[in-house]
Amino acid sequence: MVNRLLIVTALLRASSVQAAEVAPRTSVVEADVLDTPHHVLTPGPDGFLNPLSELKFNPGLNQREFERSTLTALNIYDPLESINRRIYHFNYRFDQWVLLPAVDGYRYVTPHFVRTGVTNFFNNLGDVSNLFNSVLQLKGERAGQITARLMFNTIIGVGGLWDPATKMGLPRQSEDFGQTLGFYGVHDGPYIMLPIFGPSNLRDTTGLVVDYAGEQSINYMNVPEESSRHPEIFALRAVDRRYNTNFRYGQLNSPFEYEKVRYVYTQSRKLQIAE
Amino acid sequence: MLRSLRLAALLCGSLLAAAASARDIDAASYGYPLTNPFEATIATTPPEDRPTLPSDEDIDQKDYSLNLRPERAFTLPDNFWSVKKLKYRIARQDHAAPLIFIIAGTGAPYYSSINEYLKKLYYQAGYHVVQLSSPTSWDFMSAASRFATPGVSQEDAEDLYRVMQAVRAQHPRLPVTSFNLTGYSLGALDAAFVSRLDETRRSFNFKKVLLLNPPVNLLTSVNNLDKLVQTRVKGIDRSTTFYELMLEKLTRYFQEKGFVDLNEALLYDFQNSRQHLSNEQMAMLIGTSFRFSAADIAFTSDLINRRGLIIPPKYPITEGTSLTPFFKRALQCDFECYLNEQVIPMWRARSDGNSLPQLVDQVSLYALADYLHNTPKVAVMHNADDVILGPGDIGFLRKVFGDRLTLYPHGGHCGNLNYRVNSDAMLEFFRG
Numbered sequence: 235m236v237n238r239l240l241i242v243t244a245l246l247r248a249s250s251v252q253a254a255e256v257a258p259r260t261s262v263v264e265a266d267v268l269d270t271p272h273h274v275l276t277p278g279p280d281g282f283l284n285p286l287s288e289l290k291f292n293p294g295l296n297q298r299e300f301e302r303s304t305l306t307a308l309n310i311y312d313p314l315e316s317i318n319r320r321i322y323h324f325n326y327r328f329d330q331w332v333l334l335p336a337v338d339g340y341r342y343v344t345p346h347f348v349r350t351g352v353t354n355f356f357n358n359l360g361d362v363s364n365l366f367n368s369v370l371q372l373k374g375e376r377a378g379q380i381t382a383r384l385m386f387n388t389i390i391g392v393g394g395l396w397d398p399a400t401k402m403g404l405p406r407q408s409e410d411f412g413q414t415l416g417f418y419g420v421h422d423g424p425y426i427m428l429p430i431f432g433p434s435n436l437r438d439t440t441g442l443v444v445d446y447a448g449e450q451s452i453n454y455m456n457v458p459e460e461s462s463r464h465p466e467i468f469a470l471r472a473v474d475r476r477y478n479t480n481f482r483y484g485q486l487n488s489p490f491e492y493e494k495v496r497y498v499y500t501q502s503r504k505l506q507i508a509e
Numbered sequence: 510m511l512r513s514l515r516l517a518a519l520l521c522g523s524l525l526a527a528a529a530s531a532r533d534i535d536a537a538s539y540g541y542p543l544t545n546p547f548e549a550t551i552a553t554t555p556p557e558d559r560p561t562l563p564s565d566e567d568i569d570q571k572d573y574s575l576n577l578r579p580e581r582a583f584t585l586p587d588n589f590w591s592v593k594k595l596k597y598r599i600a601r602q603d604h605a606a607p608l609i610f611i612i613a614g615t616g617a618p619y620y621s622s623i624n625e626y627l628k629k630l631y632y633q634a635g636y637h638v639v640q641l642s643s644p645t646s647w648d649f650m651s652a653a654s655r656f657a658t659p660g661v662s663q664e665d666a667e668d669l670y671r672v673m674q675a676v677r678a679q680h681p682r683l684p685v686t687s688f689n690l691t692g693y694s695l696g697a698l699d700a701a702f703v704s705r706l707d708e709t710r711r712s713f714n715f716k717k718v719l720l721l722n723p724p725v726n727l728l729t730s731v732n733n734l735d736k737l738v739q740t741r742v743k744g745i746d747r748s749t750t751f752y753e754l755m756l757e758k759l760t761r762y763f764q765e766k767g768f769v770d771l772n773e774a775l776l777y778d779f780q781n782s783r784q785h786l787s788n789e790q791m792a793m794l795i796g797t798s799f800r801f802s803a804a805d806i807a808f809t810s811d812l813i814n815r816r817g818l819i820i821p822p823k824y825p826i827t828e829g830t831s832l833t834p835f836f837k838r839a840l841q842c843d844f845e846c847y848l849n850e851q852v853i854p855m856w857r858a859r860s861d862g863n864s865l866p867q868l869v870d871q872v873s874l875y876a877l878a879d880y881l882h883n884t885p886k887v888a889v890m891h892n893a894d895d896v897i898l899g900p901g902d903i904g905f906l907r908k909v910f911g912d913r914l915t916l917y918p919h920g921g922h923c924g925n926l927n928y929r930v931n932s933d934a935m936l937e938f939f940r941g
Contacts, residue, residue, distance in 0.1 A: 275894065280904035281533065281916060283894040285546040286733055289792055290741040300738035300793075300800055303750035304840050308833060316829035319588075323828045326591065341566070484591050487618040487647050488805045489812075490836045501756055509763040 310496055311424055318427035322492050325432060326483035333430075333476045340473050351395040352474050357406060358387045358394025362454045363445045367409035371417045379404050393455060408506075411448075412441025416507035425496055432481075433499040531907045531914035534930075541919045541928055546894035547791035549924030552776040560932045562629040570600035570628075575675045577653045585651060585813070586826035595652035597676060598640040600632045605684035607716070608637040609939070610673055612703075614694030614923070616802030618642045623693055626927050634936050637683060639676055643696055644668055645802070650809045656859075657813040659806065660852040662727070662872040666702035673703070674712050688713035689939055693923050694897070697723030697889070698874065704887055705880050717939050720889040722897070722923050725906060728869045729899035731844040737796025737896070738843075740789040751793055758784040795896065795922075800843060807847045808839035818850055874905070881909050888913040888938055890931065892920040 275283040292299065312318065341349070361384050368377040383399040383406070390398050400406065415437050416422075423436025434442070450458045461467035486494050536544075542558060543549040574594040582593045597619050609631050613621045619640040628638045642649040644665035650657045654668050690713075692700035697720035704718045724730035744754050762784040779785065786794070808819050815822035819842070820835045842850070856862045862871075870876060881887055889910050893903065906914045915934060917925055925931050 277893065278900055278903075280901065280907060281893050282898060282900055282903045283546070284898075284900060285894045285896050285921070286736065286792075289789055291736065291739050292741045297739040299742070299745060299751055300797060301841055303752050304797075304800075305837055306750050307752050308837060315831050315833075319831070320829045323588065323590075346566075485620070487616075487642075488801070489589070489647055489808055490805065490832060490839075493833055493836055501752075505756065505760055505763065508760045 307497055308493060310500055311422070312496065313424050314426065318425065319492055321427040321429055322483075322495075325427070325430060328430060329476075329483050333473075334482075336473050337477050340477060349474075349477065352470065353478055354387070354391065354397040355394045356471055356474055357397070358384070358391070359449070359454060359457055360408070361387070361406070362452055363411070363448055364407065364409045366448060367411055367414045367445075368407075370411075370414045371409065373409075376407055376409070380407065388455075410438075410441050411444040412438035412503070413507050415441055416503065422500065422503070425500070433495055435500070435503075438503065530912060531910065531916050532912060533916050534918060536918040539918055539930060541917070541925055541930070543921075543924065544919050545788070545791075546892075546896060546919070546921035546924075547788050547795065548780060548921070549894075549919060550795055550896060550921035551791055551924075552780065553924045553926070554928040555777055556774065558929055559927045560630065560929045562626070563633050568600050568629070568632055569603070570598060570632075572596050572598050573676075573679060575653070575672065575679065577671065577675060578655075581651060581813075586830075588826060588828045588830065588832075589651055592648040592651040595642070595648060595672065597642070597672070598628070599676070599680065600628055600638040600640075601680075601683060602632075602635060602637055605686050606635055606637050607687045607689055607939075608639065608683070608685045609689040609691060610639045610641060612641050612669065612690075612692030612696035612699050613643040613646065614692075614696045615643060615799065616645050616647075616805060617696075618646050618648055623923060623926060627691065627693070630932050630936065631939075634939075636689070636939075637685060639673075641669065641672060641676075644699060645695060645806055647805050647809055650806070651813060656855060658810050658851055658855045660727075660848060660872065661856055661868075662698055662702045662876070663706075665699055666706050669699055669703050670706050670710065670712070677712070687716040689717045689719075690715050691719040691721065691935075692723075693721040693926060695724065697721050698727070701874060701877050701881065701887065704884070705877055708880075716886065718887040719935060719938055720887065721926060721935075722891055722895055723874065723889065724897050725874045725902035726869060726899060727873045728848075728865070729902065730897040731848065733897055733899065734796060734799040735843040735845050737792045738800055740792045740796075742789045742793055743787065751797070755790075755794070758786070792896075800840065803842065803844045803847055804836065804839040807842040807851065808835060810847070810851050811839075814851075814855075816851065874909070878905075878909050882911075885913070888915070890915045890917070890934065892917045892922070892925065894919060894921055896922050 275285060275288065277283055291297075344352075361380055365377060365380040365384065368380055383404050386399040386402065386404070387394045387397055390396070397406075420437050422438075426434050426436060426439055428434045428439065431442070453459050457467065461471070484491065488494060541549075542555055543552065574596045576594050585593060611624050611627050611631075613619060613624050617624070619642045624640045628640055631638050643659075644650070644654060645659040649668070649672075650659060653672050654665075656664060659665050690700050690704060692698075700718055701720055701723065704715055707713050707715055742751060742754070745751055749757075759779075762779055762782055765782065765784075811817070811819040819838045826832075853862070853865065853868060856868055862868060874881070887910075889906060891898075891903065891906060891914065893916055903916065906916075917931070919925065920928070920931075926935075
């Protein structure tokens with residue numbers, strides 16, 4: 235009698251556990267139905283949902299799309315590749331041995347709000363060339379927004395040290411002369427790896443020079459003139475720029491980082507120009 | 510009567526033992542917002558559902574390097590200069606604390622985003638954290654791997670174990686109270702093998718080992734990943750490649766939006782826009798990233814071992830040499846090709862191996878079934894909709910791990926690791 239009772243309780247226990255195991259599975263299916271009616275995964279006996287089972291695959295003889303896409307994407311005009319690659323390695327070392335230690339030191343000696351202030355200040359200066367290039371591309375709305383940004387940040391933000399405009403819903407939008415040239419249909423030209431500045435191409439290098447010259451001639455808030463007398467302003471700007479750039483050489487962790495950076499740079503410029 | 514009572518007790522006991530089944534988390538109480546496995550894999554958890562973590566500036570951390578294979582400084586070409594020593598990252602507490610090793614997933618370096626996330630999570634909970642690259646990562650292959658042909662899990666584990674011992678030797682004064690181990694994806698499989706190795710070598714006596722989304726059958730996982738790039742994607746034709754399609758979508762999305770705002774919410778916003786990606790497109794995207802890893806692995810392994818499959822053994826390489834032609838060749842080799850052309854021949858030559866099924870048995874979790882079944886310190890967390898699993902894999906995990914398997918209903922491949930429920934469970938496991 236006793237053992238029969240024991241068996242019955244054991245069985246009851248087991249069945250309740252099993253029930254508990256089944257219950258969550260049914261609720262998964264329900265949840266899926268609720269969220270996306272077209273996509274229902276039926277669990278297998280062990281609860282596996284097999285997400286690959288509902289994908290549509292190409293027929294066996296037509297499975298080269300990855301290779302086709304990728305090999306096409308690798309074709310970027312790069313006649314100076316050998317020199318570019320050497321400069322890329324130079325930049326990698328310079329970054330590791332000079333720029334990043336400088337950024338670390340900068341981070342060590344300054345509190346966070348000072349660094350944010352420095353970034354805002356140089357961003358505010360940069361808004362001048364953003365404004366000119368927006369005007370050159372006949373983007374009226376954007377030019378208006380940038381003008382408002384310049385006014386608010388320079389006057390309320392005390393010379394650009396604060397960035398009240400972003401909080402007011404006017405986010406920073408960058409436009410440079412390379413983008414302006416691209417907007418009017420100028421092609422990339424050969425890919426160029428600039429020393430220290432990093433990836434570029436003939437069009438964007440030209441843009442960089444024009445933007446620099448423009449900045450010098452406008453001499454907004456007298457900063458360009460002062461930085462030629464005080465090179466430390468220029469150095470601070472360089473460190474600030476590096477501080478705000480997330481890219482690290484070697485971060486793609488691939489023997490083909492050069493190719494990947496080249497592709498990503500080219501495409502992201504295309505996106506910036508289209509936008 | 511007594512005997513029958515004993516029998517009954519035995520029967521009852523065995524029934525209860527069988528009932529020590531996996532912890533299935535049900536979807537309703539789990540509340541993970543992304544029910545699509547591909548979306549979860551790419552976007553991971555939305556920012557508002559992640560745990561609060563310390564920022565990098567609040568962590569006492571530093572990168573160190575180990576010179577484990579000094580001969581590679583002479584045998585590797587010039588443009589490998591940055592990976593002739595193995596780097597790793599250590600975040601230290603200012604007091605005696607337990608230490609946790611984190612092993613990265615397929616092709617990922619020690620600073621991969623999931624590694625960084627896990628570092629912050631465990632550092633905040635009071636652990637010293639050591640982040641290690643995956644044995645399939647470019648830097649590990651060149652600087653730490655003896656044969657530079659990752660895939661044979663036992664060999665990879667021995668390489669990793671040496672690295673861990675060297676890390677310990679480099680910080681003799683770090684006050685460590687106990688050693689723990691975790692890894693995600695392929696790193697979890699490595700962690701399981703490292704844990705077993707530690708049972709005999711006893712350098713660490715790991716207190717707890719947690720496997721996050723490990724492959725069960727390595728061949729299944731490899732085949733699944735290879736298959737992902739073969740999905741039929743709408744919109745691809747003779748004049749449009751997959752990347753062009755993606756970029757067009759991105760361009761149109763930005764134009765509709767009016768400005769580029771690259772932040773964490775971008776992905777979710779994109780998936781809610783008109784340009785959102787289909788399952789096939791997302792699968793292709795995931796597969797693409799793995800194919801790039803496969804290309805790196807195939808190329809590096811071939812180059813270091815001078816096999817001549819992708820790059821001629823005596824081809825002169827300087828810092829100015831274009832690697833694009835070899836990249837193109839390596840890209841045509843998926844995981845299966847790497848396995849067939851490089852891993853199997855080496856494995857056969859080194860260990861009298863025979864057939865592919867034998868290799869699969871040796872390098873998958875199957876090889877550790879008895880060990881894992883009888884070792885209560887090892888636990889596993891997995892998702893029912895993980896793309897690297899095949900039918901039967903979860904059944905295997907249930908059988909082997911019993912109640913040490915936590916099965917989440919959603920999350921895709923590692924997408925829910927940074928979900929608050931998961932992070933709590935991870936910390937709780939190591940605390941207990």
